[in-house]
Amino acid sequence: MSSLPAFLANASPVFVAPMAGGPSTPDLVMAAAQSGHIAQLAAGYRTAEGMSEQIRTVRSDGTELFGVNVFVPNPSPIDPDIYRRYAETLLPTAKRFAVPGLPSILEDDDEWEAKIGVLVNDPVPIVSFTFGLPDATVVRRLRAAGSVTMQTVTSSREAQLASALGIDVLVVQSAAAGGHSAILDPTRVPVNRSLPDLIRDVRSAVDLPLIATGGVTDAHDVRTVLEAGAAAVAVGTAVLRSPESGASSLHKDALANPTYNRTVLTRAFTGRPARALANQFVIDHDADAPAGYPALHHLTKPIRTAATAAGDASAVNLWAGTGWKHATTAPATNTLAALADY
Incomplete structure (x- = not known):
C-alpha cells in the first residue's frame, strides 16, 4: 500500500x-x-x-x-427548453424574494x-x-x-x-x-x-x-x-x-435548527448532485431539477443571494453531510x- x-x-x-x-x-x-x-x-x-x-x-x-x-x-450541458422549463418553476420563489429576473444559460x-x-x-x-x-x-x-x-x-x-x-x-x-x-x-x-x-x-x-x-x-x-x-x-x-469557517450565520444557525431534520442529495440548486438540509427550496424544486451544471448554479444564484440577504434559510443551499x-x-x-x- x-x-x-x-x-x-x-x-x-x-x-x-x-x-x-x-x-x-x-x-x-x-x-x-x-x-x-x-x-x-x-x-x-x-x-x-x-x-x-x-x-x-x-x-x-x-x-x-x-x-x-x-x-x-466537466460541464453537463443543458437543453435550452429544459432550462427554460426549470426556470419557470422557479419564478414563484424568485418573486417571493423580489428577484427581478433569472439569467440566461451560462456555461463557464x-x-x-x-x-x-x-x-x-x-x-x-x-x-x-x-x-x-x-x-x-x-x-x-x-x-x-x-x-x-x-x-x-x-x-x-x-x-x-x-x-x-x-x-x-x-x-x-x-x-x-x-x-x-x-x-x-x-x-x-x-x-x-x-x-x-x-x-x-x-x-x-x-x-x-x-x-x-x-x-x-x-x-x-x-x-x-x-x-x-x-x-x-x-x-x-x-x-x-x-x-474560523466563512459559512454565513444563516447557514451555521440552520445546522443547529431542529426544523431541519434530514439531508438529501439534490440537483435543485446547481444541477449537480449535492447533499443539503431539506429546506423549502428542496421540497419545492428537487423533483423538477434536471442535470445541468454549471448552468443551474448560475440560474439559482440570484434567488440564493436574495434569500441570504433577507435572512431566510428556506431558499439557501444549506450544504450538510449526514452527520x-x-x-x-x-x-x-x-x-x-x-x-x-x-
Missing part, C-alpha cells in the same frame, strides 16, 4: 476538506495548520486573482502546510486555465481536483512545479482513471458527504455505501494513498476508516459552524483534536 508523501504523513491524519462558496477561509486553513492539520483553500467560484489573494494571506502568516482545491471543467469554466497558470507559476504544497479529471499534462506541470496532486473520486472505477493520470493521492468521497458530490458523471448520483466499504473497494483497485471523506463525525469514525485502509480522513461539515447534528461552534482546532483522539 502506497504511503502519503512525507510532509503529509507527518501531519495529523485528520484533514479539513475544501468547501467552496465561502466556508474555507484563510483563517480556517491557518488555524488547522497551526495545530498540525492540513486544510485547503477552495478556489471554486473564486476568480484566479481572488484565489491568489487568499494564498498570499495564508502565506503571510507563515503557514506552509496547506493546499488549494480547483474545480475541473470557473477560470480554469488562469488558476492552473497561477498554481504552476507560484506553486503551493497541494493542488486537488474536484468534479472532473484534469488532463495528464496539467498533472505533470503541477508535479514538476513541486505540488502534490490529489483527485476526489467516488468509486473504484474513477480511482483507476485518476491513477492512470499520475495523480499522487486520492480523496475517496462517500455519498454521505455534504455539498457537491465529486462524481465524475454529473448525470448520475453516487452509490450509497459506507465509507469504510468504499475505502476497501478503492484500496483493492489502486495502489495509491487514500484520504477518506464523507460522514466522518467522531473519533470512532476516524479509527474505522483508517483501519479500512485510508491514510487520513478529511472533514468538512464537522467544522462548518466553527468561528451535521454533530457540528458545534467550537474552534476548529478543538474539533480536529477531538477527532484525532482515536
Whole structure:
C-alpha cells in the first residue's frame, strides 16, 4: 500500500476538506495548520486573482502546510427548453424574494486555465481536483512545479482513471458527504455505501494513498476508516459552524435548527448532485431539477443571494453531510483534536 508523501504523513491524519462558496477561509486553513492539520483553500467560484489573494494571506502568516482545491471543467450541458422549463418553476420563489429576473444559460469554466497558470507559476504544497479529471499534462506541470496532486473520486472505477493520470493521492468521497458530490458523471448520483466499504473497494483497485471523506463525525469514525485502509480522513461539515469557517450565520444557525431534520442529495440548486438540509427550496424544486451544471448554479444564484440577504434559510443551499447534528461552534482546532483522539 502506497504511503502519503512525507510532509503529509507527518501531519495529523485528520484533514479539513475544501468547501467552496465561502466556508474555507484563510483563517480556517491557518488555524488547522497551526495545530498540525492540513486544510485547503477552495478556489471554486473564486476568480484566479481572488484565489491568489487568499494564498498570499495564508502565506503571510507563515503557514506552509496547506493546499488549494480547483474545480475541473466537466460541464453537463443543458437543453435550452429544459432550462427554460426549470426556470419557470422557479419564478414563484424568485418573486417571493423580489428577484427581478433569472439569467440566461451560462456555461463557464470557473477560470480554469488562469488558476492552473497561477498554481504552476507560484506553486503551493497541494493542488486537488474536484468534479472532473484534469488532463495528464496539467498533472505533470503541477508535479514538476513541486505540488502534490490529489483527485476526489467516488468509486473504484474513477480511482483507476485518476491513477492512470499520475495523480499522487486520492480523496475517496462517500455519498454521505455534504455539498457537491465529486462524481465524475454529473448525470448520475453516487452509490450509497459506507465509507469504510468504499475505502476497501478503492484500496483493492489502486495502489495509491487514500484520504477518506464523507460522514466522518467522531473519533470512532476516524479509527474505522483508517483501519479500512485510508491514510487520513478529511472533514468538512464537522467544522462548518466553527468561528474560523466563512459559512454565513444563516447557514451555521440552520445546522443547529431542529426544523431541519434530514439531508438529501439534490440537483435543485446547481444541477449537480449535492447533499443539503431539506429546506423549502428542496421540497419545492428537487423533483423538477434536471442535470445541468454549471448552468443551474448560475440560474439559482440570484434567488440564493436574495434569500441570504433577507435572512431566510428556506431558499439557501444549506450544504450538510449526514452527520451535521454533530457540528458545534467550537474552534476548529478543538474539533480536529477531538477527532484525532482515536
